[in-house]
Amino acid sequence: MLVSSPSPDSASRAAIRLLKEWLPGASAVEGSGDLELSSRADQPQLISAEIVEGKTLRAVKVPGVDRTTISGFGAFLDGTQKVRLIGRHYGVPIVLGTTSAAVRVRVNRRLVTWGHQPPRLERKLYLPLKYLPPLTETLGAGSQRKYGQFQVVDTSIPDASGAYPSEHPTVLLERAIRAVDRQRDALEDELAEAWCARGEAPLFIDGSITRSPHAAASANAIGVIKSHFTLYVEGEALRTVVGLAKGERSSVFQVTPKSRSAVMSWYLRQRDPEGHDVLWGLVRVEMSRCDNPTERADEISRWVLAETSPLALPDGRWDKMSYGIRDVEEFLRAIS
Amino acid sequence: MTEALGRIVATERKPNTPHEFHFWTAIDSPVGIGTIVRVDGANPMDGQIPHIYGIVVEGFSYTDLQSPMHDVLGHDGLPTMAGYAATERAEIRLYTAAVLRQIPEEPLQPVPMGQVFLAEEADVQVALRMDSYLREGANTGIPIGVYRAGGTEAVIYLDADFLLGPEAAHLNITGVSGLATKTSAVEWLLASMFRHFPEDKGSIAAVCFNVKGPDLCYLDQPGKLEKSDEALYEKLDVEPKPFQKVEYFAPYNAKGLALNTFRNNEALLDNVTPLTWGLREVLQFAEVLLNRDDIDAKADALIDFIVQNVVDKEFSDPLLSKKHTVQSFADLDAWFRDVLRGMEQKDGESWRTHHVATIRKMRNRLSNISTRCAGLVTDSGAVSDLPFGSFEDRTVYVVDVANLEEDAQDLIFARIVSKLREHLERRDLGVKHLVVFVDELNKYAPGDGPDTYVRKMLLDIAERGRYLGLVLFSAQQFRSQVHRRVVGNSGTSLFGRMDPDELSTPGYAVLSPATRTKLATLEKGQLMIRHPHFTQPIFVRFPRPAVMQGREGSERYPQAGDVSLDAAILRALRPLDPAITLPWVQEITALFTQEEVIRARNATLLARPENVKAYFSAQFRKIIPAQPATRPMAASIKSAPENDPYGF
Known part of the structure; x- marks a missing residue:
């Protein structure tokens, strides 16, 4: 503690x-x-989710990813x-x-x-x-x-x-x-709601967007979750997710937490897990529900992958963390 | 008020002190090494907001990257990939500044937290304590250049009291050779001094020894200026014109026909005066030309005897075959010969307490002075000298010794400076303040090596000159190798571009690494200044001098080559009387020896008479023109004798 x-x-x-x-x-x-929780109320768990892109969860190579990919994120939010x-x-x-x-x-x-x-x-x-x-x-x-x-x-x-x-x-x-x-x-x-209200550009949010109905409904709020206490896959789908290679994403599924807003989500492998833990470089991305989840997931995945450079080192979570989020954390560390 | 450009930061590892502080700025701020900044403290002290002025001496830049390896990994080892990163790393510009001044000055405390502003012109004056001598009533500022940073352009003034005395004095300039920065800086500063030296402080002139090249030979000729230079002249309130009053002095070459100077082109000879000395002038400084082994108490006593009893006096002695009046080296040699002859006849070992060996040694040493310093020292004793006693205000006197042998250079330094000193002590030089400029101190006042007469003389000026109004402006390439007391006594020091090896010597350890790096890369026209009022060195830019540069001058006015005697006389006299022609010279000099003609020329140049032709002609000894031999004509025979058998 x-x-x-x-x-x-x-x-x-x-x-x-x-x-x-x-x-x-x-x-x-x-x-x-500084204190942290000595234990979490909820244990690590697997939850099945509704697939909205195809019928089964599969690995999808994110198309159009190269070093010239331009990120569409205009800002980063963290606390x-x-x-x-x-x-x-x-x-x-x-x-x-x-x-x-x-x-x-x-x-x-x-x-x-x-x-x-x-x-x-x-x-x-x-x-x-x-x-x-x-x-x-x-x-x-x-x-x-x-x-x-x-x-x-x-x-x-x-x-x-x-x-x-x-x-x-x-x-x-x-x-x-x-x-x-x-x-x-x-x-x-x-802050997320204030940003979405102005609708300037997509916002990279560190964590889930399901808490805020406004953020969950906004096309400009993209949540990127680094921790996987809850994995929204089971069985074969779990194997697919942990087997994702660098630059691959899972099919899009829908996340509907209790007393929170429903959003679309998918897993994305940012870095090559070879020689690392199975969750190495794995993030889960959340976006508002939409009619074209495949195109939207591909586009946002490209953006997230583009944000892997520069590295967020020396932060220990650098395999999953974008540099923009590290910058926000450093900024908050300086003012608080 | 301008916007703040930085904020003070202090950490336990990098605390601020009363003499140093740290601040950060935006990435694109105009701050650099040498920038002057003002800090406004956040909390008043005794009801007054503290203002701290500082100059940036070091800069740091870094990102949040912990290890270079992280950047390599982040871009897969490909530097070109870095350009595609969506975000650039957070980066800092952190600067260290040395405190120039704190207001209030007491109590002296560490620099407080606060905002940092770019210093404006008024701030620069306060920061460098120039406000004390630019105020109404003092007004002793001499512009040395312009400080520029981020849109601020401030004139930097030296305090005349600390540049020319009496508070402090002397100036030393260091820099690599070849950039002409040292000479240009001195030429510019002389122009600025002549314009701004306060009238109420009296008259001022300069004697410049041109020891190498032609750089000082065209000070009265206009040079090429660029628009940026003209703007600087306007800002510094100095007219961009060459010096109005310049006098040149140079000895003749060994043959005695032409002046031994780069400035011997006929078009420029009107203000060039020959520099020739006779026996009396030289004997006073004989020790300059004699090496240490020659000068002992016995030799010194003999020289003193000659000076006191022989030179310019009618000297007789039972030993001598005749009376001697010694006025030239030739006379002196004749006197020596007579003395030695008499001693041989008498078979004596000493004469008037002087041993024959000493007399022979001194004869040998003194007699060849006129050979070693040919062109400067004349056998005849003719003297043409600087106008000691009638020096004029705001005039530059250039003595060109660039082409002379080392002995002759030493003799000229020693005698001229000694004469200047004598006259200044008597307050009869003609001006109250005199600047003496000497380049190549590495040669003339080295830190090691023999203790020469010239070095002693330079030390004397450096240590005591300011009380007399005699100020030394000196220059060299390696300050670290100049005698410590010469540079140590220079109240003001200028630094042009420096050699990195020189900068690594201990004397520069007080400068920060960044300042040393800047010194090693200074552009032509930039200087770093240390002055008694400035607590830290300041970087300034000065304009190109408004005089013709040596290279251009030597191309436009080529040095005259060897000429015949007649042509040399014509060239020497024509500036005095343009009506003189070569046929006239040939006609006048046809019957005389070269020595006689040169003597007549020297006398004419010295006298500068109204009627040059008449004066020159009058110098030749009266020679009755040879009459053609005539035979008495035999009376004509009107008729043949009557008894002449052959008569018709």
Whole structure:
């Protein structure tokens, strides 16, 4: 869970100072680094999907790919998050979450920040208010309260059945981390929708576009998913996907996640997997539903393949990551 | 206000200090090595926003690439593939600047965070502390060139008080040979000084020793200028004209017929004066021509005896066969012969405490001076010299020693500079400030080698000249090989394009690698300047001098070749009187020896009389024309004698 132990940054120090002032009994946690979820709620899984290009899932050589292929993407969208345990109040974790998202537009082959919507950057305190004494000087109401310079997010809100989370510190910490996750998703969706509303050029989005109905319906939002916790293939189709060679894609299928929007999707092998893991260089691409999935999938695949240069090294995910997304992440790292 | 072009950055690894800071700019910003920038601090100090001025001394560029191998892999080892990448890598231009000035100056703190702006003309004046001597009432700025960067064009001024004294003085210029940058820079700076040197500081003139080539031989002739040069002249407020007052001095060649200078074309002789010295002038500086082994206490005593008691005096002694009046080397040799003859007759080993061996040695050494310095030193004792005592304001005096033997060059340096110094000490030179320009310091003031008279003399100017108004402008190819005290005493230093080997010597270690690289690639017309007011070297561009360059001059005015005696006399006298013709010269000189004719010419040139023909003719000794021999005519016989048997 603990990734690193850097010294507290200025935001953490400010939050700790406030907490000690407004929450007597709170103690600082020294040397806490950025936190990640210790476990995912859902296990890796295989799900069958509806094929919309042909009847069976097959490998398709992406046509027209050569070194002169020009990418049609005009911009890149990504978000980042930092979760830091900054203190405790008798065992109750006090978490500072920093979320950010930005669109970087390509101008003359260089990436610059989109001028129509500034990058999003938010710092919030994630507190299980139920298990803490009443905060003095707390303003506002509900889950979005203002505490000094920080907004407060209540991580102890009861679920749909009305049950409060356990007071177990690990449970509370994981709820805080999920809340930060959701916050980052919200920022990304906000920017994606703003971009789609202007309809300037196709947007390369790091991750799924199914969360936002607007993005999922826009021809200008293309999601590229690097992680394959869920594989939308089973049986022979799975073998086809893991056997994809460099420059090949799978047939287009439809993804319909629960409580999310349906989109068309396919797998695309960006790099030669020889000597690597079967998922090496494999991404899943999402686009809005359309009437000509073959032509559209070929075109977008060419764009995605064109974005494999320059390499996203030294990022460890360089086999699947485009340089544009790495640029957004570096930009967000610089401002957050 | 202009837009910011950069932002200050500081990290623990690369912190800012009171003397250095770092900033980044956009990829296409006009910043380069030598650019002057202004930093506006973000937070006021004592109610004042700090302004920091700096000059860029180093630049870095890099991308987010961690290893070159990643780029190779990313393009499958094919460099041509890189051009097809959809996106170019994020790239940074990071610069390091050396602080020129901080305002407020106290307390001196590390450079704060803030925005970076390109310095405008007013900023440049403040950054280089020129505001202190360009203000009303001071006004001692001498334009040296124009600083250019990103649209800013600012005149860079040197402070006359620190260039010509008394605060500091002297100028040294270094650069590779062949580009004519050193000579051009000095010619330009003299023109600028003559235009801008404040009237209230008195008069100024320059003595230039032309030690090689013809570059200094056409200072009064107009040169070719380009439009860009004319624009620079206008910006620097100097008229693009050749020097109005130039006087040339050169000795004769060994034969004594023509002046030993590149400027001996008949069309240019009107302001060329022969440089000839006699015994008295030379004996004062005999030690210049004698090697170290020759000069000991005994020899020195004998020379002193001759100078005090023999030269220009009627000298008699029981030992001698006659009275001697020594006025020339020929007279001196006769005197030596008489002394030695007398000693031989007397069989004595010493005379007036001087040992016979010393006398013989000095006779040998002194007698051949006129041979070694033929053309400069005359046997006859005729003297034609620089106008010591009547130097004129804003005049350049060029002494051409380029074609002379080393001995003669040394003698000329030593005597002229010593005379200049004497006159300046007495305040009777004619001008208050005098610039002496000497090129080839690697030869005349080397860091190692024997301690010559010329080197001692240059050291003396460098160390004490500024109190007298005697300022040394010196030049050389390798500054590192010039005597440290000569270059060390130069308040102002100019650097043209430099040799990379020279730049690798310790003296240049204070410059950043980027500055050294720029120095090694400077264009003609560009200089790097160090001046007491500037805390860092500054790069400037100066205009081509408005005088004819040596190569063009020597093509347009070819050097005169060997000529006959008559033609040489005609060439020498015609500038004084254009009516003189070759037949007239031939008629006047027909009956006289070459020596007599040359003596008459020298006397005429020295006197520059109103009636040149009459004066020249009068120099010859009166010769009664030979009368044709006549026999008395025998009286004619009117009639035959009567007793003449053969009579008819």
